[in-house]
Amino acid sequence: MHDIFEIEETVGKTGKAESEAPYLETLNTPQLDAVETVDGAVLVLAGAGTGKTRVLTTRLAHLINSGRAYPSQILAVTFTNKAALEMKERISAMMGGVAVEGWWLGTFHSLAARMLRRNADLVGLSSNFTILNPDDQIRLLKQLMEVEGVDTKKWTPKSCISIIDRWKDRGLVPSSVSNEDVSDIADGKMPLLYSKYQMRMRAINACDFGDLMLHMITILKNPANKAVLDEYHQRFKYILVDEYQDTNVAQYLWLRLLAGGTGNICCVGDDDQSIYGWRGAEIGNILKFEQDFKGAKIIRLEQNYRSTNNILKASGALIENNGSRLGKTLWSDQGDGDKIKIGGLWDGEAEARWVGEEIEQLQHKGNALKSMAVLVRTGFQTREFEERFVKLGLAYKVIGGARFYERMEIRDALAYFRVVAQRADDLALERVINTPKRGLGDATINTLYSHARRHGIPLHDAIMDLTQSDELRPKVKSTLMKLLDDFGRWRSLMDNMNHAELGALILEESGYMSMWKLDKTPEAAGRVENLNELIGGMQDYDSMPEFLEHVALVLENQGGGSGDFVTLMTLHGAKGLEFDNVFLTGWEEGLFPSQRSMDEKGTKGLEEERRLAYVGITRARKRVFISYASSRRIYGSWVSSIPSRFVDEIPDDLALLNSQSGMAAAGRSRHWDSSGFTPKVKTPSIGVKVKTDSGDVLARGDRIFHDKFGYGKIINIDGHKLDIIFEHSGKKRVMDSFVTKS
């Protein structure tokens, strides 16, 4: 499934294993130390390409082979399903094909869900609770915001749900949200909304991702549940954690509670690769590991088996600009290799052309397209490369984007299954109650919902109530009764019928399948195909609930397929992967490092951006190309920028620079042959001055004042529209009539 990528991993070579165990022989000294230091707390600081996964899997195998623990006594936690699968495969291969089913090896969320299903009653849930996706979360919160009279235009449900998510990431339940955490967002009603949200979730027997961790913490730290904690302490003799730098506070608390028994916990990670702070990851977890786990031992893996020394030195020089790090220095015995090529280009189009040319040259020298990746900071940047690659006839694939389980028809089908599996799943029921059309409009739904909320019961039960009364029109009433009847019948079939067959039956009997079969829009055929694929895929699971759990927790196998193509993706998406040739594009101040990160998080934001640059460089085995453009179209308007500070942080002696004539060069003395460039004739059409109705003449670079946004600087002029970077609210496009010269 991930045959196109060489997953992060390189094999150690120079082992001197004292033990007879053959799997230890290929490890180098620190790797061996990391595998054999089994007792107590251990932090393995594993730099990029130093054999992290190998250490983790070998350690797991070693614990079992040496008789220290049975597989069922080891808790091994990863961040993504891909990493968990990778570990399972390797372990299985290493141990002669043992079956790993039933082991406690999985993602934080899947393991916590497994625990929570056994103990759901302790937090007022039943064990068949639904796991909501972000879309459901937003819809639920939106309903509550409307009930509380919060303006959902001014404060979007999406941004409000992320506040709740961050609270959950920090392990905060509604009652522990403190005053400092309250802002004027949602009229200061966020704590109220949070607690209503949790109440409603309980009423519909549902959890969001954050709850999986949060509820388990609540259970484990409650003295009344000491027996539960004791049981886990007895069970788990050893704990292994991957990507520790990405854990949030809740995950840390969960780990610490579970490790409280034996104290044998081994975390592997790299503080320099912490790039998920914006979604709650707490780099402090790895930085203060020694304080958190008394007597902890830190082992550094610094020999890199992936990249050339030039690449390692460049990334090392860059990351040294960060303040708080544990610190390590990567080295390799593979020689210096090529210098980094830096290209300064006029605009995004020229940048895409340059990258295209370099790719073709590499190709002529015998490099396969799949050895190359073009990495961008933000999704929209891929477009210009795609256009260029299409022109050149270069095969490429964009990784990331819409996934199978996010397609509309798949979600609808899953919503039917969810209601069958768990009748209280309001959000699923709401989704399909009138799909296909059954003549149930907004008015009816609102009546049902207000009844449900008033009585604190799920929608499903509200429908049962109201179909016993005369509040609804007879037509509506009979439609609803028929629907409940259908769901009841499907539910009763669940135990006796094959779940895939049942799935097909539901889609037929509900009329959902025929809705698409009769649809004559161009995409309808594809949707029918997708639905059939969904039914087919269900066969791989043992039951309907197991299938739904998989869908809720497991991401799509992205980027599959074979063939030779250039990979295009974001820097975040590239973490954990490696390529011979890596193109790092759009290295401009404001874009990378992103202005928004710096505005919102200051130095912390900048340092995370720098770690992102570090991750980017260290993806490369042989060659790194970095490019920046002096102007580029962003959201329709031209933006000029200077080269990223990160470009300057690459030492001159490791890089060669060429920039298109007339451009300000980033570094001073680096030059490589300039024959590769054709000077660009056309310069982007950018206005420089405008006269406002009030008679002011505004020019690019002027400092201005805007009634709503305050002070800012004009970066571009397009007729009477100005692009301005405001000191407090970032870049905005405004009309000149609202602006005065300051």
Add this chain to the structure above:
DNA sequence: AGGTGGTTGATTTTT
């Protein structure tokens, strides 16, 4: 119920 025009606002993303 379905279509339309006007406004808005826009990273990074896994589970």
Add this chain to the structure above:
DNA sequence: TCAACCACCT
């Protein structure tokens, strides 16, 4: 620029 969303219309 462009897509998503909503209010309003047919």
